[in-house]
Amino acid sequence: MKNIALVAYLDIRESLRAKWFYVYAFVFGGLMGLFFISGITDSVVMGFTGLSRLLLVFMQVTIIILPIFILITTVKSIAGDRESNVLEYMLSFPVSLKEYYWGKLLGRFATVFFPVIVALLVGVVWGLGKGGEMPWGMIFLYSALIFALCTLFLGIAFFISTLVKSHDVALGLSFTVWIVLLAFIDVALIGLMMQNRVSDELILTLAMLNPLEAFRIGAIALFDPELTVIGPVAYYLLDTLGHTLLMLYAVLYPVVLGIVFALLGFWAFKKRDLL
Amino acid sequence: MTAIVEAKNVVKTFMGVRVLDDVSLRIDPGQKVAMVGPNGAGKTTLVRSLLGFYHIDGGTIRVAGHDPIKSRTDVLREVSFIPQLPPPVRLSVSELLTFIERSTGTPQARIVAQAEAMELDIQGHRHKPFFKLSGGMKQKLLIAIALARRSRLFVFDEPTANLDPAAREHFYRLLSSLDYEHATIFITHRVEEIEGLANRKVTMDLGKVVEDETL
Numbered sequence: 001m002k003n004i005a006l007v008a009y010l011d012i013r014e015s016l017r018a019k020w021f022y023v024y025a026f027v028f029g030g031l032m033g034l035f036f037i038s039g040i041t042d043s044v045v046m047g048f049t050g051l052s053r054l055l056l057v058f059m060q061v062t063i064i065i066l067p068i069f070i071l072i073t074t075v076k077s078i079a080g081d082r083e084s085n086v087l088e089y090m091l092s093f094p095v096s097l098k099e100y101y102w103g104k105l106l107g108r109f110a111t112v113f114f115p116v117i118v119a120l121l122v123g124v125v126w127g128l129g130k131g132g133e134m135p136w137g138m139i140f141l142y143s144a145l146i147f148a149l150c151t152l153f154l155g156i157a158f159f160i161s162t163l164v165k166s167h168d169v170a171l172g173l174s175f176t177v178w179i180v181l182l183a184f185i186d187v188a189l190i191g192l193m194m195q196n197r198v199s200d201e202l203i204l205t206l207a208m209l210n211p212l213e214a215f216r217i218g219a220i221a222l223f224d225p226e227l228t229v230i231g232p233v234a235y236y237l238l239d240t241l242g243h244t245l246l247m248l249y250a251v252l253y254p255v256v257l258g259i260v261f262a263l264l265g266f267w268a269f270k271k272r273d274l275l
Numbered sequence: 276m277t278a279i280v281e282a283k284n285v286v287k288t289f290m291g292v293r294v295l296d297d298v299s300l301r302i303d304p305g306q307k308v309a310m311v312g313p314n315g316a317g318k319t320t321l322v323r324s325l326l327g328f329y330h331i332d333g334g335t336i337r338v339a340g341h342d343p344i345k346s347r348t349d350v351l352r353e354v355s356f357i358p359q360l361p362p363p364v365r366l367s368v369s370e371l372l373t374f375i376e377r378s379t380g381t382p383q384a385r386i387v388a389q390a391e392a393m394e395l396d397i398q399g400h401r402h403k404p405f406f407k408l409s410g411g412m413k414q415k416l417l418i419a420i421a422l423a424r425r426s427r428l429f430v431f432d433e434p435t436a437n438l439d440p441a442a443r444e445h446f447y448r449l450l451s452s453l454d455y456e457h458a459t460i461f462i463t464h465r466v467e468e469i470e471g472l473a474n475r476k477v478t479m480d481l482g483k484v485v486e487d488e489t490l
Contacts, residue, residue, distance in 0.1 A: 003377065006373075010374055013366070013370055014365045014366055014370075017365065017404065061302055084362055086363060088323075089356070089358055089364065090364070092351060092377060093324055093375060093379055094346065094348040094378055095351075095378050095380045096348050097347065195408060272328075273328065275328045275329070
């Protein structure tokens with residue numbers, strides 16, 4: 001298993017030189033910069049002010065950008081490695097499939113997780129500079145939520161990459177996953193509910209199964225314990241689970257789902273032709 | 276004598292097409308096999324099956340006594356592989372050498388020495404990404420890595436495609452000077468390219484071994 005760390009380290013080194021990483025870091029760093037310039041910390045909307053508003057907006061934007069970045073860059077590099085025969089060469093050395101797969105996943109996790117966390121921390125420092133208090137609970141929860149989101153979408157990306165051999169199909173599938181999960185947060189479910197064609201229970205279940213919904217509920221629950229601004233699904237969950245279990249669901253459900261997809265991806269990696 | 280490669284009745288199918296059709300092949304230490312045949316003959320599929328990249332649909336394969344799927348790392352410890360075209364590996368030369376040293380136990384100094392014998396100065400390019408080296412340099416480095424590993428089986432897929440005549444000569448000389456028992460598979464379209472290096476020619480066509488002769 002000594003090669004897991006080696007593969008992870010080399011993947012990090014490789015990513016740090018890649019253009020996608022600079023774009024990725026620039027987007028999240030730039031977002032924070034944009035928030036500072038636009039004075040979000042000084043505005044008041046629906047009771048959210050200062051640092052909490054800044055971080056809440058950051059998380060709301062993260063929910064849109066982070067999944068698609070992780071999905072596209074990961075499937076692009078892995079499917080690309082297969083198509084350009086890099087995978088063939090690297091796997092012609094005595095590194096086990098377990099070491100290669102999990103090493104790549106760990107390395108990729110580090111490169112997608114840390115830029116977002118650093119941007120979050122920069123926002124906190126800025127907020128403190130503006131006179132706010134150190135929001136330990138918020139930092140802890142948001143770090144956990146970002147961890148969960150990274151785990152989930154890396155798991156899905158590795159699963160897609162091992163299942164689909166064509167680079168183009170993998171990209172198309174990534175977009176589809178992203179759009180479906182985003183659409184099911186609001187648009188599709190509200191549409192279904194308004195049409196009254198399916199039961200409310202089914203709509204609630206679909207919403208609860210959507211890991212992005214879990215992320216969004218978790219992000220807002222800290223400020224709005226009644227979840228009055230987020231809608232019926234969150235309210236139902238809060239009513240059924242209570243606050244603590246709801247937060248656990250928001251963090252653990254995406255993590256578990258991500259691990260399940262990563263394991264399924266590894267199973268496919270081992271059991272199918274590698275090239 | 277224990278065979279380095281022993282393939283028996285190997286079948287591999289892609290989307291209903293038998294790409295390897297009941298292929299049997301034994302390669303012993305000391306044999307230098309030129310594997311020839313037209314495109315689509317099954318040469319690359321057979322080699323990829325030997326290296327554990329493909330799960331075969333029938334038959335058995337043993338490389339150095341191991342199953343390439345069940346004991347993948349045991350097989351790959353015994354095999355050096357050079358692809359036809361150098362892949363665009365994004366690691367720097369230094370990182371690639373670190374990967375090889377740690378995964379195979381081959382000291383970097385030995386790779387550097389082999390590269391120098393190929394008239395390739397690695398030191399000046401250690402921090403460059405591998406894919407940014409010229410085609411000839413990449414191929415020389417891949418050859419240096421393969422030879423430095425001192426494997427029991429070498430698999431070369433058109434190894435001299437990117438080399439100028441002088442570099443080809445270096446390669447042939449280094450290959451001939453290996454002083455331990457090993458076997459080699461050269462995948463090639465033109466057997467004259469490796470004249471003098473091969474002592475056996477295996478011809479494949481439509482997924483079958485159609486000719487096997489000693490040279």
